[in-house]
Amino acid sequence: MPPTPSTFLNGVPELLVLRLLRDREMYGYELVQAIREASADQLTFAEGVIYPLLHTLERDGALSTRRQTINGRSRVYYSVTPTGRERFDALSAHWRTLTGAIANVLEAPRHA
Amino acid sequence: MPPTPSTFLNGVPELLVLRLLRDREMYGYELVQAIREASADQLTFAEGVIYPLLHTLERDGALSTRRQTINGRSRVYYSVTPTGRERFDALSAHWRTLTGAIANVLEAPRHA
DNA sequence: TTGACATACCTATCACCGCAAGGCATATAC
DNA sequence: GTATATGCCTTGCGGTGATAGGTATGTCAA
Numbered sequence: 001m002p003p004t005p006s007t008f009l010n011g012v013p014e015l016l017v018l019r020l021l022r023d024r025e026m027y028g029y030e031l032v033q034a035i036r037e038a039s040a041d042q043l044t045f046a047e048g049v050i051y052p053l054l055h056t057l058e059r060d061g062a063l064s065t066r067r068q069t070i071n072g073r074s075r076v077y078y079s080v081t082p083t084g085r086e087r088f089d090a091l092s093a094h095w096r097t098l099t100g101a102i103a104n105v106l107e108a109p110r111h112a
Numbered sequence: 113m114p115p116t117p118s119t120f121l122n123g124v125p126e127l128l129v130l131r132l133l134r135d136r137e138m139y140g141y142e143l144v145q146a147i148r149e150a151s152a153d154q155l156t157f158a159e160g161v162i163y164p165l166l167h168t169l170e171r172d173g174a175l176s177t178r179r180q181t182i183n184g185r186s187r188v189y190y191s192v193t194p195t196g197r198e199r200f201d202a203l204s205a206h207w208r209t210l211t212g213a214i215a216n217v218l219e220a221p222r223h224a
Numbered sequence: 225t226t227g228a229c230a231t232a233c234c235t236a237t238c239a240c241c242g243c244a245a246g247g248c249a250t251a252t253a254c
Numbered sequence: 255g256t257a258t259a260t261g262c263c264t265t266g267c268g269g270t271g272a273t274a275g276g277t278a279t280g281t282c283a284a
Contacts, residue, residue: 010122042213101154
């Protein structure tokens with residue numbers, strides 16, 4: 001029984017979305033591909049993951065939205081709010097702490 | 113709404129259990145504390161996480177067990193089987209790939 | 225013009241897994 | 255004698271990624 005496809009990915013979509021939106025505003029469909037491209041196809045999160053996440057983050061005040069119609073198609077652009085920025089900083093720090101601790105356990109010479 | 117306590121931890125208990133048991137056989141109660149100690153209290157997984165995981169890994173053939181009674185208390189020692197070793201190697205490789213990819217996205221200068 | 229594909233949004237349902245909170249039993253120490 | 259540590263276990267909840275849909279418009283080739 002191989003590991004689930006989502007192994008090690010808990011919380012990662014949120015971390016990456018906040019990270020990418022920190023650089024510039026983007027819309028959902030764009031984010032889906034930006035994540036894939038920024039990770040050289042190593043990370044792929046489908047729309048069914050990204051859209052609900054964006055809605056949650058907006059509801060929590062971490063993101064703000066701006067609607068715009070381009071070529072007859074409507075886009076919803078997301079930006080990081082100060083709250084979202086704090087959230088990213090906290091998440092990012094948590095990420096570094098955990099991965100550091102895990103790396104130490106994995107690489108330790110031996111566990112008596 | 114702060115992140116869940118389990119953010120970024122999906123799959124980590126399995127990774128650490130297999131890693132620790134790679135060095136030597138251990139019993140469940142011992143593993144709970146070994147993880148905490150090996151990570152300098154950064155990672156703590158309670159018995160409600162570790163025991164079911166051990167049962168699953170044994171059922172999947174990744175671990176083998178040996179029962180022993182010591183001081184009137186019975187212990188169940190777990191060892192990694194060849195299947196478990198392969199599983200650890202795969203998990204470990206997956207872990208490195210993902211964390212590497214995520215690090216790249218996080219640390220990239222800017223995302224056009 | 226029709227059909228395929230990309231764009232762009234959305235939702236509902238499922239499966240998995242860490243977490244919390246218990247329960248049971250024995251040994252040791254105060 | 256009762257608290258603490260040891261050592262095993264289970265049930266139920268909640269969060270979240272995965273899957274698999276649905277709707278609509280624009281573009282491009284057959």
